[in-house]
Amino acid sequence: MGAATRIAGKDLKLRVRDRSAFIMGIVTPLALAYIFHLVFGGTFSEEALDLQVGLVDLDDTQVSQSLGEALSGLEAEGVLVLTDFDDTASAEASVEDGEIGAYILLNQGLGAAAIQGQPFTIEVVGDVDSQTTTQVTSSIASEFGSAIERSQLSVTTAIALGQPPPPDELAIWGEEAALRPPAFTFVDVSADTRQLDANTFFAAGMAVFFLFFTVQFGVVGILEEKQGGTLARLLAAPISHTSVVAGKAILSFALGLISMTVLIVATHYLMDAEWGPPLGVALLVVAGVLAATSIMGVIAATATSADGAANLGAIIAVILGMLGGTFFPIGQGNDFLARLSYLTPHAWFMRGLANISGGAEWTEVLPAVGALLLFTLVFGTVAWVLLQRKLTR
Amino acid sequence: MTAVLAAQGLIKSFGDLIAVNGVSFEIAEGETFGLLGPNGAGKTTSISMVAGLLEPDNGTVHVAGTQIRTNSTNGRSDIGLVPQEIAIYPDLTATENLRFFGRLYDMPGETLDKRVEEVLEVIGLSERQDDLVSEFSGGMQRRLNIGIGLLHRPRLLILDEPTVGVDPQSRNAILESVEDLSGEGIAVLYTTHYMEEAERLCDRVAIIDEGVIKAEGTRRELVSLVGEKDRIRVTVTGDLVEVARVASELPAVHEASPADSGVDVLANDASSVLPELLSRVAATGANVTGVAVSEPNLEAVFLHLTGKALRD
Ligand SMILES: Nc1ncnc2c1ncn2[C@@H]1O[C@H](COP(=O)(O)OP(=O)(O)O)[C@@H](O)[C@H]1O
Numbered sequence: 001m002g003a004a005t006r007i008a009g010k011d012l013k014l015r016v017r018d019r020s021a022f023i024m025g026i027v028t029p030l031a032l033a034y035i036f037h038l039v040f041g042g043t044f045s046e047e048a049l050d051l052q053v054g055l056v057d058l059d060d061t062q063v064s065q066s067l068g069e070a071l072s073g074l075e076a077e078g079v080l081v082l083t084d085f086d087d088t089a090s091a092e093a094s095v096e097d098g099e100i101g102a103y104i105l106l107n108q109g110l111g112a113a114a115i116q117g118q119p120f121t122i123e124v125v126g127d128v129d130s131q132t133t134t135q136v137t138s139s140i141a142s143e144f145g146s147a148i149e150r151s152q153l154s155v156t157t158a159i160a161l162g163q164p165p166p167p168d169e170l171a172i173w174g175e176e177a178a179l180r181p182p183a184f185t186f187v188d189v190s191a192d193t194r195q196l197d198a199n200t201f202f203a204a205g206m207a208v209f210f211l212f213f214t215v216q217f218g219v220v221g222i223l224e225e226k227q228g229g230t231l232a233r234l235l236a237a238p239i240s241h242t243s244v245v246a247g248k249a250i251l252s253f254a255l256g257l258i259s260m261t262v263l264i265v266a267t268h269y270l271m272d273a274e275w276g277p278p279l280g281v282a283l284l285v286v287a288g289v290l291a292a293t294s295i296m297g298v299i300a301a302t303a304t305s306a307d308g309a310a311n312l313g314a315i316i317a318v319i320l321g322m323l324g325g326t327f328f329p330i331g332q333g334n335d336f337l338a339r340l341s342y343l344t345p346h347a348w349f350m351r352g353l354a355n356i357s358g359g360a361e362w363t364e365v366l367p368a369v370g371a372l373l374l375f376t377l378v379f380g381t382v383a384w385v386l387l388q389r390k391l392t393r
Numbered sequence: 394m395t396a397v398l399a400a401q402g403l404i405k406s407f408g409d410l411i412a413v414n415g416v417s418f419e420i421a422e423g424e425t426f427g428l429l430g431p432n433g434a435g436k437t438t439s440i441s442m443v444a445g446l447l448e449p450d451n452g453t454v455h456v457a458g459t460q461i462r463t464n465s466t467n468g469r470s471d472i473g474l475v476p477q478e479i480a481i482y483p484d485l486t487a488t489e490n491l492r493f494f495g496r497l498y499d500m501p502g503e504t505l506d507k508r509v510e511e512v513l514e515v516i517g518l519s520e521r522q523d524d525l526v527s528e529f530s531g532g533m534q535r536r537l538n539i540g541i542g543l544l545h546r547p548r549l550l551i552l553d554e555p556t557v558g559v560d561p562q563s564r565n566a567i568l569e570s571v572e573d574l575s576g577e578g579i580a581v582l583y584t585t586h587y588m589e590e591a592e593r594l595c596d597r598v599a600i601i602d603e604g605v606i607k608a609e610g611t612r613r614e615l616v617s618l619v620g621e622k623d624r625i626r627v628t629v630t631g632d633l634v635e636v637a638r639v640a641s642e643l644p645a646v647h648e649a650s651p652a653d654s655g656v657d658v659l660a661n662d663a664s665s666v667l668p669e670l671l672s673r674v675a676a677t678g679a680n681v682t683g684v685a686v687s688e689p690n691l692e693a694v695f696l697h698l699t700g701k702a703l704r705d
């Protein structure tokens with residue numbers, strides 16, 4: 001391996017002098033991530049984090065108060081900001097002023113209707129300009145509504161069994177059922193649906209997108225040596241063919257690792273990107289760089305010239321990057337695209353990162369790391385074989 | 394003399410094309426051996442097999458007794474290769490290029506440092522050693538290209554058309570440094586399509602065309618092989634017919650005939666016949682004003698063997 005590291009070291013020197021790897025691996029992704037952060041970062045995070053929700057509780061029973069408590073719980077978790085209103089008019093005014101995005105109206109008689117199994121309504125009034133807030137508020141309201149319905153059902157079932165409970169107990173059943181915390185999907189967010197905040201998304205998206213361009217500067221070196229005639233010298237030297245290929249792979253890996261590390265640190269300090277627990281991020285980055293190196297290795301092996309490899313590599317990197325959701329989150333509302341995106345290492349990288357963002361355990365990254373290592377195994381083997389063969393023909 | 398290089402029955406095809414078809418030759422220590430042939434003759438293919446870059450379809454290569462294979466590093470340290478294309482890194486300095494390749498040959502630090510200095514001296518680049526190669530002239534790059542091949546003191550140095558595209562001055566410097574190599578006991582394999590280079594540098598020459606060695610030997614052996622003679626033009630005033638008659642009486646003279654303002658004499662070896670010839674001519678009373686000798690060259694041999702000119 002001495003020869004491999006010597007070749008990699010020589011190439012690293014050349015790449016440093018050439019500066020294009022530096023521009024591709026660090027300057028461009030950092031600049032783009034920062035621009036995205038400036039342009040979209042603000043609006044993204046406000047929408048996602050500052051849901052301004054109002055509550056008008058005209059019923060004021062134990063049942064209706066349970067919604068208020070649930071909303072307060074969400075407020076404590078930072079999901080939304082809750083404002084209580086005494087009447088509909090003041091809530092309406094607040095929506096019009098843009099202070100809140102939507103409010104929930106609980107009319108008088110809700111608690112009684114809930115206990116007696118009568119029909120009831122819960123109203124949600126939202127601002128057309130605050131679609132996200134309105135949607136989230138509606139889903140909270142309908143969750144609450146179904147919770148009440150479920151409790152009514154259990155009461156009805158009990159009656160149907162021929163053992164009508166005493167009326168006061170009946171009331172308690174209904175209340176207890178309604179009081180059960182509604183299963184809001186984002187209260188206990190499962191790993192599948194966790195999202196990166198906007199800043200981290202742009203930072204990670206650009207980093208992994210450009211990673212595929214950066215690692216090219218290693219493996220494409222084989223084609224450059226071939227075109228420059230120096231490959232003959234390497235092959236004539238008392239070193240094995242594998243060490244030539246290994247040298248290029250080592251350089252790809254090193255360039256990828258350097259660029260990712262610099263980008264992670266820089267975006268953390270420049271634009272508050274939260275990459276997550278260091279161990280998890282490190283595993284993900286190593287696996288991601290390996291996968292990128294393998295795929296670009298296959299491209300270098302199939303291209304006939306360094307320029308050809310760069311062009312083909314760029315096309316593949318853009319397609320995979322788009323499909324993998326490095327520019328915009330993919331697949332929301334489109335299951336097919338979402339499933340398709342997992343054919344790209346990019347999607348696994350972004351997913352792995354989302355899984356460990358927001359204070360989760362580093363082990364949550366393991367499925368994504370496994371997937372990336374699978375990419376490495378498949379494409380890496382093909383690249384290894386093809387590149388060796390490319391040396392002598 | 395032991396052979397440093399022994400190439401036996403090398404054959405290599407690319408698809409339907411048989412690029413090299415049964416090439417064999419040996420080179421001894423201190424000997425410079427030339428492969429002379431036009432573009433596409435199979436010179437580069439042959440030496441690629443010798444250097445272990447290309448696996449022959451058939452045949453073997455031994456360097457200092459070790460068989461050279463593409464998939465083995467055995468024997469490679471004994472070979473220095475100077476590829477036809479300039480094979481150096483333009484974005485490294487001359488020293489960095491030398492040091493990088495030197496390390497691939499596992500030269501230990503101190504030896505390498507000393508040897509790099511020596512080689513820079515030999516190729517005349519000491520002054521420019523820390524400049525990027527991209528700033529070098531074509532001739533300087535060619536010299537560095539050769540220097541890298543020499544660096545690890547190989548027993549066999551292979552030079553593939555090292556003077557192509559070089560200005561006359563650099564070319565002369567290159568030829569001189571190759572001439573010095575045989576003095577150091579290095580076996581040199583030199584390919585070229587320049588007849589003059591083969592004649593000047595090589596102890597033995599193999600004429601190769603269409604993948605086959607047509608003839609091999611010293612220049613004189615090759616020349617006599619095809620029956621070409623030295624041509625002596627004696628410029629005289631006097632009886633030209635008489636001069637021609639006298640000249641043709643000499644046993645070493647093949648033919649003598651009057652030509653404008655002199656006599657043309659064909660002989661096997663001009664240098665041995667010249668003193669006798671001139672004294673005979675003087676004896677006729679003719680006044681010799683000039684003598685010009687033209688020896689048959691490899692160009693003529695090539696033409697004779699292949700029916701075509703060396704350069705198209
Ligand atoms: N890698 C290759 N693939 C196909 N044909 C080749 C290859 N290398 C050389 N040739 C052909 O083999 C013949 C000999 O080439 P080469 O050895 O380079 O000749 P020379 O060095 O004497 O100019 C030429 O016809 C050339 O086109």
Ligand SMILES: [Mg+2]
Pocket residue numbers: 436437438477553554
């Ligand atoms: Mg050639």
